[in-house]
Structures are given as structure tokens and as C-alpha cells.
Amino acid sequence: MTDTTNRTLAAFGAVLIYASVIAYTDNYVRVIARDAGLWQFHATRTAMAFAILALVALPLSLKLWPKRPRAVMARSAIHGAAMVIYFGALAFLPVAQVAAGLFTAPIFVLLIQRFAYGRPILGLQILAVVVGFVGVVLVLGPEALSGATFAALLPVISGALYAMGNIATREWCEGETPETIVAGFFGMLGVIGLVGMAVLWAFPMEVPVGPEGFLQRGPVWPTGEFMWWTFVQAAGSLLGVGMIVKAYQIAEASRVSVFEYVILPASAAWGFFLWGETLTWIAVAGMALIVLAGVLIARPQRVQPPIASRQ
Template identity: 80%
Template sequence: MTETPNRTLAAAGAVLIYACVIAFTDNYVRVIAADGGLWQFHATRTAMAVVLLALLAVPLGLRLRPRRFGAVFARSAIHGAAMLIYFGALAFLPVAQVAAGLFTAPIFVLLIQRLAYGQSISLLQVLAVAVGFVGVVMVLGPEAMSGATFAALLPVIAGALYAMGNIATRQWCAGESAETLVAGFFGMLGVLGLIGMAVLWLMPVAVPEGAEGFLQRGAVWPTGSFLWWTFVQAAGSLLGVGMIIKAYQIADASKVSVFEYIILPASAAWGFFLWGETLSWLAVAGMALIALAGILIARQSPTASRQ
């Protein structure tokens, strides 16, 4: 099979667009969480995204039908699970902290490529994994050291799944169009959202007020704020996810995953401008260590995949 060429500069530009858009829209998940639930959010966002894709399909000549349904379905399921965890954590953790956990992905990319595809790991890359782990602990802060670890570790779990999905994008879905993978991604989240609402309808649970009830809240009558910011999420995610998928299709996963670190300062900057949030120096230092780990991993990775 012909090897997919790497277009690293174009991938970097696509990631920059993705990071700036997603960092902004994700800061408003807390607003969505105050009025609605995680499951209704995903179902509603998918419905809006499907309408937008349908409107754009003909004028832009989009190809939405997958070439390999099984590969697209499997990738969508992995990325869908990662994003369920990610958006759930956004309701009660700062965006920059959640993003830092998610972007442990290069560490997991390295480990998965070694275990699943036989790619060698250098001593420097082993050191990078250790540095990245220290950075994660620093970013997670007191929660990770006081015993209340599960909530703080959710973004890291999402990072592991995200890494698997990113590798799948290139290894399993290289021949698919970006819009096909975007449609599969949103479709899977929509199905998961409907399942979640059905389960909570059949087995209702006590729901805390406001954002604290984001995970437990089933279907409710949507407010204007919920609908508007969910629409902003749908439109922004279509653009952002399309850009990141394209980046992973045209460049090696270990390279693209490092470019994604731009979302860390972007998330922190939007958090400051929108909400006045500031990060502790410990968290900033931890983010820098995670980024350093990703850069060390990328510098030691092969320039092209040999699979």
C-alpha cells in the first residue's frame, strides 16, 4: 500500500485553527451545564451538526459515505467515549486543566505505537514519559494528591482514549474524507446522548442544581441560552474537528499531537478573558512539562510511518 505523505506545515496550520476555535467554545460548556445535561447536550449538538453538514454537503461537494464502515464506526466509538469524559469534566474543572489531561495523548500515542505496531522507544522517550507524568500530577494539583483522584484523573483517561482514536485516524481511516469522519464522530456522540437520556428516563436519579447536575440530568425543556451555546458548539466543533482530522490524515500522529499543545495556552487565555480565571504557577509549570514531554517524543519519532 502506498504510504501517506507527511505535510507537516499544513497540519500545523490546521491545528492552529482547531485550537483557537475549540478553546473558545469549550469555555462555554459551563454555561450549557447550568441549564442542561451532558446527554441532551450531545444529542442536541449532533442534530444541529447534522443539519449544518446537510446544508453544506452539496455546495461544498462533501463526501459523507464511509469507504470502510467498520473502521469509521470503531474510530467514532473510541473518540466518542473520549469526548463524553472530556465534556463531563468541563462542567466542574477549568478548561485548561481538562485540556492538560487530554493532551497527555502523545505519551499514550508513543506507548500504543510501541505495543501495537512495534515502533521502538528510545531512552529519551522513556524520560519524556516520566517528565510528562510529573507534569500531569502538577497540573492536577491538590486533588491528585489528597485522595479525591477519580474526578481529577478523568481528563487523563480521556487522553488515553483520544490517543487511540488519533492513531486509528491514520492507521484505519487514511482513505476516508475528513467530513466522513466528522459525521461519524458526531453521529456516535448523538447516539450515546440518546442512550444516556433514555437510561435516565427509565432510571431517574437525584439531580443537583446548576452545573453540578450536568452528568445526572436527563432531558429537560431547553432554555434559549442552552440552545444558543449548543449551536455555537456544533458550528465551532464542525470546523475544529474537521481541521484536526485533516491534520492527522496528512501528517504523522506523533507530530500532530505535539502541535495540539497550542490549545493549552489558548484555553488558559480564553478562561482569563472570559471568566477572569488564572492558573497557579504549579499548574503552569506542569503544563510546560507535559508540552516538553510531547516535544521530546516527537523529536525522537520516525519521520514517517512504516506500517
């Protein structure tokens, strides 16, 4: 009993580090967005992440080459698309709201498994889908409901793609090491970034000044601030993913998946301390419902769906 308790507490500590680091670094995407574009950010961050992986691969005996290259590539493409949308939304929306959209992924996992694989939605999971949907509606707010802005829906689209990637992780990538999946994920983001830079270099668009031009901005000469915060992003992402992988290795997935929701208050807290952002009580209630949906989904069932983590 003591060993189990200690491992659960250690897992919670790892998740807390993950949430604190990721929530902090994601809050600075708006700073990155002032000086460069989304595509240059992803290409640069991947180069920095690979440099860090190269330095630690031998000392840590990391296995980076996939057993099923096509499967890892396909999974990376799905997750890569999810994170391109996620980071694009960070330039316009509070981190807590974007994170809430991403953490709708377990709800979409249930729906995809039901309609694509014919697996039943069991017990309280049906209630979880309803509760989670209500939570998303509250977090998105009246603008999204009235159709006034597409940007508010982007985090939920990211969550849906992330759910597909999580299912692909289990269905296609069984037996792959965590570092292989992480390397494939960063590699795909780098490729997407390079393609986006090439397209916008060949066909430049009119770019608004500041964060509003994040999506349309092609390659530019990087500023010192851009390079620093992109490096912080790369290092923070590797540390965060390492912590969340460790958490799933030392404790039950059903418990860790619930712990992951600590990133929602962590994002809101960093948004308040760094930028003075506050959330409405309706948005806070929506986040609470999304967390409740995650708890219900994570309850032990005969069929355990994959959870959402930023890997």
C-alpha cells in the first residue's frame, strides 16, 4: 500500500512539473508571435529540440528510430496538425481557454471509438460526454455560440485531432518508445513549419503587425527575443513531455489522466500573474465541467479509452 501511495504521489509531482512548465511556456507564444510567424516558430523549435535530444541521446540511451516508421509518421502528422492549430490559437486566445479546448480530447476519443470502431460508450461515460460538451460551450462563450469568431472554435478542433492522434498511438504505435514518438512529433512539426515558410516565401501575404500576423507571416530575420523564447519552448516541451511520460510509467493511467487536468488552473494562474488575465465565472464553471467529464471518463471501465497528453 505504501509503495503504491508513494508512486501515486510521485506521479502527481511529475504531472505538476509538467503542467507548471507547459502552462508557463505557452503563455509566451504571444511574445513569439510579435516577431515571427507560426511556421518559423515550429521549424526553429524543432531544430532546437533535436539539438537537445542529440546531446542527451547517448548519455540517456534513448532509442529514437521507430519500429514502424509509417505508423509513427502518420500519428505524428495527426498530432502535428493538432498542435499547429493549438499554437495558432495561443496568439489570439488566453492559454487557459485554449488548454480547455485541447482537453476535450477524451470526449472525442469516446465518440471516435464508438462510431469508427464500434466500441460502446459505457456507464457514466455517456454522462461525461454531455457534461464535457456543456463545459466546452461555457468556456467558448457567447462569441463562439453566435458564430461571430472562428478563432474560438480552434481549440476544440485541436482537441478532436488530438483525440485521433491518441487513438493512433494505441492502435498503430504499440511497442514504440516514448522518445521515438516525441522525436516523430517534433520532426513532423518541423516539416510543417518548413513547408509553411516556403509557401509564404514564394507567395507572400499582407501581414498585420504583431501577434495578429502570426499565421500569415513568412520567414523573417529572427530577433533575440524570438530565439530565446523559442528555446524556452523547446526545452520546456521536452521537460514537460518527459515528466508526463514518467508519470504514466509509475502510476495507473486512470489516475494520471485525472492529474493532467491541473494544467487548466495552472494556465489560468500564469495568465493572471504574467498578463493580468482573469476568467469569467462562466468560463471557470466550464473548465470545472470539463475536468468532471475527464474524471468520469477515467473511471475504471471494461474498456479504457486513451487519454490526452501533450506528447
